[in-house]
Amino acid sequence: MKNFEDMMNPHFTQKHLLGIEGLKEANITALLNLAEEKIEQSRQDIKKTDSLKGRTLINLFFESSTRTQASFELAGKRLGADVMNMAVAHSSVKKGETLIDTAATLNAMRPDVLVIRHSAAGAVELLAQKVNCAVINAGDGRHEHPTQALLDALTIRRNKGRIARLTVAICGDILHSRVARSNIILLNIMGARVRLIAPPTLLPAGAAEMGCEVYHDMKQGLKGVDIVMMLRLQTERMQGAFIPSTREYYHFYGLDEEKLNYANDDALVMHPGPMNRGVEIDSVVADSARSLIREQVEMGVAVRMAVLEALSNNWLSSAKEAK
Amino acid sequence: MDMQIYYNARLIDPVNLTDEIGGCVVQAGKILAIGKHIDANYATDGIKIDVEGHILAPGLVDMRVFLQGVGNQTLKNIGKTAVAGGVTSLLSMPNSDPVIEDIALVEYINGRSKAISGINLHVSAAITKKLEGLELAEIGLLKKAGAIAFTDGRKGIQNSLLFRRLLDYSTCHDALIIHDVEDQSLAGDGVMNEGLFASRLGLPSKPKIAETIMLDRDLSLVAFTGARYHVAQISCAESVASVRRAKNDHVKITAGVSINNLTLNEFDIGEYRSFLHLEPPLRSEQDRLAMVEGIKNGDIDVIVSSHDPQDADGKRHPFADSAVGAVGLETTLSAALRLYHNEEISLPALWRVLSYNPAQILGLDVGCLHIGKAADFIIVDPNYSWKVERSALFSKHTNTPFENRVLQGKVLATYVDGQQVFKLEM
Numbered sequence: 147m148k149n150f151e152d153m154m155n156p157h158f159t160q161k162h163l164l165g166i167e168g169l170k171e172a173n174i175t176a177l178l179n180l181a182e183e184k185i186e187q188s189r190q191d192i193k194k195t196d197s198l199k200g201r202t203l204i205n206l207f208f209e210s211s212t213r214t215q216a217s218f219e220l221a222g223k224r225l226g227a228d229v230m231n232m233a234v235a236h237s238s239v240k241k242g243e244t245l246i247d248t249a250a251t252l253n254a255m256r257p258d259v260l261v262i263r264h265s266a267a268g269a270v271e272l273l274a275q276k277v278n279c280a281v282i283n284a285g286d287g288r289h290e291h292p293t294q295a296l297l298d299a300l301t302i303r304r305n306k307g308r309i310a311r312l313t314v315a316i317c318g319d320i321l322h323s324r325v326a327r328s329n330i331i332l333l334n335i336m337g338a339r340v341r342l343i344a345p346p347t348l349l350p351a352g353a354a355e356m357g358c359e360v361y362h363d364m365k366q367g368l369k370g371v372d373i374v375m376m377l378r379l380q381t382e383r384m385q386g387a388f389i390p391s392t393r394e395y396y397h398f399y400g401l402d403e404e405k406l407n408y409a410n411d412d413a414l415v416m417h418p419g420p421m422n423r424g425v426e427i428d429s430v431v432a433d434s435a436r437s438l439i440r441e442q443v444e445m446g447v448a449v450r451m452a453v454l455e456a457l458s459n460n461w462l463s464s465a466k467e468a469k
Numbered sequence: 470m471d472m473q474i475y476y477n478a479r480l481i482d483p484v485n486l487t488d489e490i491g492g493c494v495v496q497a498g499k500i501l502a503i504g505k506h507i508d509a510n511y512a513t514d515g516i517k518i519d520v521e522g523h524i525l526a527p528g529l530v531d532m533r534v535f536l537q538g539v540g541n542q543t544l545k546n547i548g549k550t551a552v553a554g555g556v557t558s559l560l561s562m563p564n565s566d567p568v569i570e571d572i573a574l575v576e577y578i579n580g581r582s583k584a585i586s587g588i589n590l591h592v593s594a595a596i597t598k599k600l601e602g603l604e605l606a607e608i609g610l611l612k613k614a615g616a617i618a619f620t621d622g623r624k625g626i627q628n629s630l631l632f633r634r635l636l637d638y639s640t641c642h643d644a645l646i647i648h649d650v651e652d653q654s655l656a657g658d659g660v661m662n663e664g665l666f667a668s669r670l671g672l673p674s675k676p677k678i679a680e681t682i683m684l685d686r687d688l689s690l691v692a693f694t695g696a697r698y699h700v701a702q703i704s705c706a707e708s709v710a711s712v713r714r715a716k717n718d719h720v721k722i723t724a725g726v727s728i729n730n731l732t733l734n735e736f737d738i739g740e741y742r743s744f745l746h747l748e749p750p751l752r753s754e755q756d757r758l759a760m761v762e763g764i765k766n767g768d769i770d771v772i773v774s775s776h777d778p779q780d781a782d783g784k785r786h787p788f789a790d791s792a793v794g795a796v797g798l799e800t801t802l803s804a805a806l807r808l809y810h811n812e813e814i815s816l817p818a819l820w821r822v823l824s825y826n827p828a829q830i831l832g833l834d835v836g837c838l839h840i841g842k843a844a845d846f847i848i849v850d851p852n853y854s855w856k857v858e859r860s861a862l863f864s865k866h867t868n869t870p871f872e873n874r875v876l877q878g879k880v881l882a883t884y885v886d887g888q889q890v891f892k893l894e895m
Contacts, residue, residue, distance in 0.1 A: 346637040346694075362641035386604025388634065394607040398641075 165290035181452035198227035201258040208264040221450035249276035280457035295328035297449040310337035317343040318377035343367035368408040402428040472515035478525035483820035495844040498886035524849040528557025530827040533773035548586030552891035554799040555880035557845040558589035564622035570595035593618040620647035636696035655679035677705040704749035706759035727775040743791035774801040778866035806878035844887035853879040
């Protein structure tokens with residue numbers, strides 16, 4: 147049963163955001179509510195506040211990223227933090243430094259928030275244990291990408307008014323997708339019905355036990371769906387091994403108007419980007435009025451501002467308690 | 470067109486496993502009526518044909534026929550060859566030149582094959598690109614284009630990960646995978662069955678485990694993935710045992726055997742006869758008997774001709790260097806009837822593995838002569854003895870392992886959609 151107090155006064159008390167796993171509905175609602183305020187802030191002429199003034203945010207990306215890194219950077223700057231980007235992919239890690247040594251080095255720089263992306267699942271959690279600051283997982287291997295799930299949730303909530311009882315189809319390369327994992331967990335926590343639509347070669351083992359209905363056919367799977375979430379197909383490593391060709395993939399799993407017509411009339415389309423037009427999604431659909439793809443980017447900044455602020459405040463209050 | 474009444478026929482029903490004298494009424498290419506109640510007095514009108522007590526049975530469905538190309542001459546010759554052997558439906562293998570792995574090619578063949586060949590020529594397409602065993606072929610699109618099964622023909626998929634993904638992927642298109650099982654690393658450059666006889670001949674040989682190891686791998690993967698799977702040809706007793714075990718464990722698989730492994734053994738190679746250079750290799754007599762036993766008790770579902778024409782030049786080499794394969798469309802039924810003459814199997818049971826089962830596996834609405842089905846049938850004299858002479862074969866290439874053998878049983882006439890497409894010149 148839901149905690150009444152949680153419902154009336156949702157709050158987010160975590161010290162890190164390492165994944166959606168382990169969060170409660172109240173935690174997520176609190177972050178989404180805070181993010182709503184940040185949307186308003188970002189739409190002002192003067193977008194900057196000083197809530198994180200004097201704090202240091204380090205973006206530590208072991209895997210290259212443009213969008214997520216820019217989104218975090220912007221979020222930090224809008225809150226008045228000092229933001230530093232470390233593209234570790236090209237630095238000391240290449241010279242053989244272990245992850246723990248990197249953590250020790252970073253600790254010495256006394257950051258307040260670390261935003262970390264790493265190609266290995268669990269690497270962000272390992273670093274979080276070794277540093278004295280808030281850590282945000284910006285994607286670890288195939289494991290989780292929590293801020294993406296939160297921004298997707300915010301986008302859905304703003305367009306549909308709720309998340310609970312909606313039917314959301316996640317389509318495409320679920321096997322390799324941390325976005326899918328975080329979304330599956332979040333949507334289940336929030337009471338949505340989740341469907342996975344993919345060829346068997348692109349589904350993780352135990353998909354059906356993750357609280358999802360599994361489909362291999364887009365037309366069947368999209369029936370009665372409110373939200374269609376498409377995933378990026380990493381074409382370079384797919385062809386021949388997981389799917390025969392992008393041509394065949396597009397034919398059976400690419401979202402075009404014909405397939406989208408099987409979903410509810412007011413169904414909306416999402417994609418975490420960057421898109422492969424003509425592979426997983428047709429341009430007409432991607433650019434249509436039913437597409438939320440651009441809005442997702444805006445929500446991304448707002449959600450990251452909310453997460454940064456909430457975590458900084460949680461650290462501040464825990465530091466006070468410690469004194 | 471007038472109704473045709475075939476009476477005084479020995480009707481073979483592979484579904485109900487009956488063998489009785491009766492008749493069959495054909496109209497507009499379909500079976501209008503069939504059974505023992507039909508005789509010369511069945512109706513006052515229509516054309517009446519006395520079958521003279523010969524067998525009237527469904528046309529054969531051959532699941533393994535290699536084409537040497539897809540041109541009109543090839544399709545025409547395959548059709549003529551097939552009907553002479555009583556085959557009215559066949560599945561072509563993709564190992565042609567060009568490889569059948571292209572949507573347009575499948576549509577091209579399907580669009581004209583019946584008009585040119587005169588039979589139901591169905592297409593299987595490659596499961597891996599260029600039959601290289603490295604990358605998945607476009608199974609979904611090829612199935613939509615009309616390929617009814619997927620196989621790399623003579624080649625087995627060596628990489629277990631790829632094969633697992635392939636089976637996984639095939640399930641979402643409900644595609645039938647037909648697989649040739651041979652572990653290349655174990656088979657090496659072997660050209661015949663490993664054993665004393667190969668040692669005496671001094672020929673490189675391949676062991677039975679080259680077959681069973683891959684078969685057992687496949688059966689585990691099929692149980693795991695739930696794919697539609699048919700093992701193209703098994704050749705040894707151990708493989709029959711593996712298939713039986715899987716079936717007992719309720720793994721949905723089917724198995725085939727080539728007419729060669731069912732009726733010949735390694736000793737038939739004799740003095741390096743290259744027409745008996747076959748794939749899988751001819752095994753021991755004990756293995757052959759296991760094949761017969763497998764057919765009798767239902768472990769093996771299908772007999773195939775494995776018709777694989779090779780021109781004379783390819784066979785005019787020392788055994789190990791000669792081209793692999795044999796023609797079989799014209800001799801499969803006659804050779805298989807040996808099982809009947811040896812009282813090892815009844816005629817309805819034999820037709821089950823020659824027509825009904827393959828049709829079922831391939832999802833074709835043929836293979837039995839029930840009311841409303843296409844009138845694809847053959848008239849056979851099971852006691853007609855004939856000597857296999859290469860010059861008398863219709864096949865363009867005549868690399869038959871039954872050369873100069875006397876077989877008992879011959880197709881007298883073949884009908885497709887009620888039309889006579891072959892009549893034996895007496």
